[in-house]
Amino acid sequence: MKNLLGSGNPYIWLTAGMLTICLLMISGLTVLIMVNGFGIFWPRKIVQFTLLDGEVILGEIAKRESVPHQKDAYRTKVKVGNRDVYGMDFRWIDNADIVSQTYPVHALVFERREWGNLYGFLHGLRQNGGVKPLKPESMASLLGESHALYKKIRYIAKKEIGNINYRIEKTRLELKRLALLQPSEKIQKRVAEVKARMEHLEILYREKEDTLAGFYKKAMEKEVVVLLADGREKIVPVFQIIRISMPNEMGVFAKVGFYIAKFWEFIWGEPREANTEGGVFPAIFGTVMMVLIMSIAVVPLGVLTAVYLKEYAGDNFISRLVRISVSNLAGVPSIVFGVFGLGFFIYLFGGGIDKLFFSETLPTPTYGTGGILWASLTLSLLTVPVVVVATEEGLSAVPRAMREGSYALGATKIETLWKVVLPQATPGILTGTILAMARAAGEVAPLMITGVVKLAPSLPIDGYFPYIHLERKFMHLGFHIYDVGFQSPNVEAAIPMVYTTTLVLLFTVLILNLTAIVVRNKLKKWYNRGAL
Amino acid sequence: MKKKSITVPDPIVNIIDLALYYGKTKALKEINLDISKKKITSFIGPSGCGKSTLIRCLNRMNDLIDSVAIEGCIKIDGQDIYAPAVDVTELRKKVGMVFQKPNPFPKTIYENVVYGPRVQGINKKSILDELCENALKKAALWDEVKDRLRVNALDLSGGQQQRICIARAIATEPEIILLDEPCSALDPIATAKIEDMLVELKKDYTVIIVTHNMQQAARISDYTGFFMLGELIEFNVTTDIFTNPQEKETEDYITGRFG
Numbered sequence: 197m198k199n200l201l202g203s204g205n206p207y208i209w210l211t212a213g214m215l216t217i218c219l220l221m222i223s224g225l226t227v228l229i230m231v232n233g234f235g236i237f238w239p240r241k242i243v244q245f246t247l248l249d250g251e252v253i254l255g256e257i258a259k260r261e262s263v264p265h266q267k268d269a270y271r272t273k274v275k276v277g278n279r280d281v282y283g284m285d286f287r288w289i290d291n292a293d294i295v296s297q298t299y300p301v302h303a304l305v306f307e308r309r310e311w312g313n314l315y316g317f318l319h320g321l322r323q324n325g326g327v328k329p330l331k332p333e334s335m336a337s338l339l340g341e342s343h344a345l346y347k348k349i350r351y352i353a354k355k356e357i358g359n360i361n362y363r364i365e366k367t368r369l370e371l372k373r374l375a376l377l378q379p380s381e382k383i384q385k386r387v388a389e390v391k392a393r394m395e396h397l398e399i400l401y402r403e404k405e406d407t408l409a410g411f412y413k414k415a416m417e418k419e420v421v422v423l424l425a426d427g428r429e430k431i432v433p434v435f436q437i438i439r440i441s442m443p444n445e446m447g448v449f450a451k452v453g454f455y456i457a458k459f460w461e462f463i464w465g466e467p468r469e470a471n472t473e474g475g476v477f478p479a480i481f482g483t484v485m486m487v488l489i490m491s492i493a494v495v496p497l498g499v500l501t502a503v504y505l506k507e508y509a510g511d512n513f514i515s516r517l518v519r520i521s522v523s524n525l526a527g528v529p530s531i532v533f534g535v536f537g538l539g540f541f542i543y544l545f546g547g548g549i550d551k552l553f554f555s556e557t558l559p560t561p562t563y564g565t566g567g568i569l570w571a572s573l574t575l576s577l578l579t580v581p582v583v584v585v586a587t588e589e590g591l592s593a594v595p596r597a598m599r600e601g602s603y604a605l606g607a608t609k610i611e612t613l614w615k616v617v618l619p620q621a622t623p624g625i626l627t628g629t630i631l632a633m634a635r636a637a638g639e640v641a642p643l644m645i646t647g648v649v650k651l652a653p654s655l656p657i658d659g660y661f662p663y664i665h666l667e668r669k670f671m672h673l674g675f676h677i678y679d680v681g682f683q684s685p686n687v688e689a690a691i692p693m694v695y696t697t698t699l700v701l702l703f704t705v706l707i708l709n710l711t712a713i714v715v716r717n718k719l720k721k722w723y724n725r726g727a728l
Numbered sequence: 729m730k731k732k733s734i735t736v737p738d739p740i741v742n743i744i745d746l747a748l749y750y751g752k753t754k755a756l757k758e759i760n761l762d763i764s765k766k767k768i769t770s771f772i773g774p775s776g777c778g779k780s781t782l783i784r785c786l787n788r789m790n791d792l793i794d795s796v797a798i799e800g801c802i803k804i805d806g807q808d809i810y811a812p813a814v815d816v817t818e819l820r821k822k823v824g825m826v827f828q829k830p831n832p833f834p835k836t837i838y839e840n841v842v843y844g845p846r847v848q849g850i851n852k853k854s855i856l857d858e859l860c861e862n863a864l865k866k867a868a869l870w871d872e873v874k875d876r877l878r879v880n881a882l883d884l885s886g887g888q889q890q891r892i893c894i895a896r897a898i899a900t901e902p903e904i905i906l907l908d909e910p911c912s913a914l915d916p917i918a919t920a921k922i923e924d925m926l927v928e929l930k931k932d933y934t935v936i937i938v939t940h941n942m943q944q945a946a947r948i949s950d951y952t953g954f955f956m957l958g959e960l961i962e963f964n965v966t967t968d969i970f971t972n973p974q975e976k977e978t979e980d981y982i983t984g985r986f987g
């Protein structure tokens with residue numbers, strides 16, 4: 197026994213064992229997320245079940261499991277879709293009840309803008325009251341037409357009307373501002389001018405509304421008649437349909453194409469149906485932008501703090517106390533930071549900014565409410581310890597000889613710091629930034645009270661002056677996961693989205709970090725070579 | 729104890745009763761010494777005798793060490809460099825220094841050489857280019873690196889790096905150059921190059937060099953000081969020190985009978 201312990205082998209096994217456990221858990225988690233996340237867009241076959249009582253069910257198989265406490269009994273969870281008809285997306289059936297199971301070639305999946313998927317068979321096209329038969333092949337041109345119309349409507353609703361609204365809002369604020377001034381002849385003239393402009397804008401607005409109404413009417417003209425599994429007919433406006441697929445008939449290439457198209461839509465599209473469908477682009481955008489703003493704030497804050505602590509403060513009781521306190525900040529629950537951000541940034545700063553610069557919009561707050569800027573700053577407080585510690589280490593790693601070399605050439609302390617010490621500490625600073633970014637990208641709790649929302653009407657960057665709107669609320673992948681997974685009305689249908697969103701969050705963090713790591717390694721190469 | 733010291737012609741540095749403490753330890757004991765302008769003066773002595781400490785006093789590098797206390801006075805061009813009114817950075821521009829271990833910055837060769845001038849506020853490219861070229865030529869490095877000025881200085885060989893450090897010191901256009909064992913990390917060929925260069929530099933600069941290499945001191949220096957345990961044992965014209973040492977300790981040391 198003594199020999200064995202003395203040999204040191206058990207310790208190797210112990211450490212290696214622990215490493216293996218860690219690796220297993222990490223890879224297990226990653227594989228779980230990957231499989232579920234990457235899997236969801238792969239087209240599944242549509243199954244038609246006939247049950248003992250004669251009922252016919254059409255849908256995708258979601259899950260099969262054994263019935264608890266019964267031997268050799270299984271049941272199947274079928275995604276039947278058609279939520280507006282059946283009231284629910286999923287159904288459990290006992291395998292014992294199944295009489296037959298077929299894969300009808302012409303079964304179709306209709307992806308709709310509302311109410312989720314529809315499973316059924318194409319029956320005909322209804323237009324101007326009459327119904328005529330319709331072949332699935334001719335749906336493509338119909339869909340193309342309706343997508344074009346959809347684009348046009350979106351353009352008018354978002355861009356043109358948005359633009360008019362923006363101008364109306366500005367005019368309204370100008371009126372309000374004028375009303376606050378001392379009345380005089382000149383001002384009255386201005387008011388009359390502005391009012392005229394307002395009227396003109398309102399006329400424009402109504403015109404656009406009318407065009408839009410016309411388009412909507414046109415959109416509803418064509419409807420497809422779908423035959424459901426139970427024999428009922430369902431009428432769906434073509435305009436409501438996003439995509440039609442025939443998974444039972446698809447070859448591998450068609451499936452791959454479908455998969456890519458769906459994934460593309462997921463990454464670049466906007467969410468639909470309370471976030472359970474569509475894409476996550478606004479959330480990706482919000483996450484990346486928040487992490488970047490956070491980095492821009494945390495790097496100077498952390499680096500300057502570290503420089504003071506390391507270069508100027510010396511090693512005394514107070515500086516040690518500060519150092520310990522900074523490190524311990526990392527242990528404060530993140531929600532506490534959120535509350536602090538709410539009180540300090542939003543109410544104090546934001547409220548102050550509103551009073552000073554946006555008094556005409558009050559009591560509607562501009563900066564005095566949650567927004568991407570405040571959320572980012574809150575997170576930068578949360579992550580500043582990491583940057584401080586890493587920067588201090590980076591500064592310590594700069595050899596004394598470098599500083600002396602600079603001093604000997606007549607440089608002052610600040611010149612030495614700026615030109616010699618800090619550049620060499622950048623790899624360390626970047627390491628800290630990478631850790632801070634990873635931490636910030638995954639943090640959700642403080643965001644919930646400092647500016648994240650489940651659905652933001654517009655991105656924090658757009659075409660309206662001043663283009664970057666730091667006061668806007670934003671979407672975030674982490675919060676999206678929480679919202680879709682636990683807050684959505686249709687949790688079951690949303691579960692796959694949770695995995696995929698997690699996957700996207702992981703990849704976003706990975707890409708952000710890889711960029712920083714590449715930069716750091718380039719710098720390291722430059723600073724750490726030597727012939728000696 | 730007798731302090732054998734001579735008067736030198738045209739002194740630029742006067743060290744008067746200089747004593748230095750690291751905390752409570754006295755590392756330099758009442759040094760009196762003059763250094764002649766545009767000559768090479770070398771300091772020799774066993775390890776730990778205070779040679780580095782002494783030359784670091786001349787550009788006030790010891791200010792960076794908190795525990796150091798200094799008594800006595802050092803005058804350069806007749807001015808007390810430890811007087812309160814003295815601007816340390818100005819002093820360091822006037823008294824350049826090359827360290828024992830090459831310490832080029834991890835910047836390009838060019839940026840290393842023009843670091844001093846830039847610190848002095850020179851930013852015009854044409855002037856910097858000229859300064860760089862002159863300094864590298866004086867440091868006998870121009871021919872080797874003129875085509876790769878944008879290469880990282882850390883990619884050069886040890887000897888080249890040391891010459892970069894010398895060029896860097898020269899580019900600041902000091903009056904006095906301090907070298908602390910500049911050749912200790914170099915092979916004989918690189919050493920020879922640097923020795924030739926130092927003799928060349930003597931035309932324009934006052935050179936003070938610390939060395940462990942007796943032959944080197946004998947070869948290139950005009951005056952030599954011998955130190956032991958923080959004391960200046962003997963200071964004389966180099967040939968006299970090596971051919972006719974006045975002190976027993978000096979003789980023991982240079983003939984290799986010491987330690």
Ligand SMILES: Nc1ncnc2c1ncn2[C@@H]1O[C@H](COP(=O)(O)OP(=O)(O)OP(=O)(O)O)[C@@H](O)[C@H]1O
Nearest residue numbers: 750755773774775776777778779780781782793795
């Ligand atoms: N920063 C310091 N703090 C305390 N003591 C020091 C410090 N630097 C040097 N000393 C001490 O001062 C004495 C002189 O050191 P110095 O470096 O000047 O010797 P040196 O002659 O240059 O030796 P070497 O030839 O080995 O470089 C030594 O005893 C050394 O231990």
Ligand SMILES: [Mg+2]
Nearest residue numbers: 779780781908
């Ligand atoms: Mg030394």
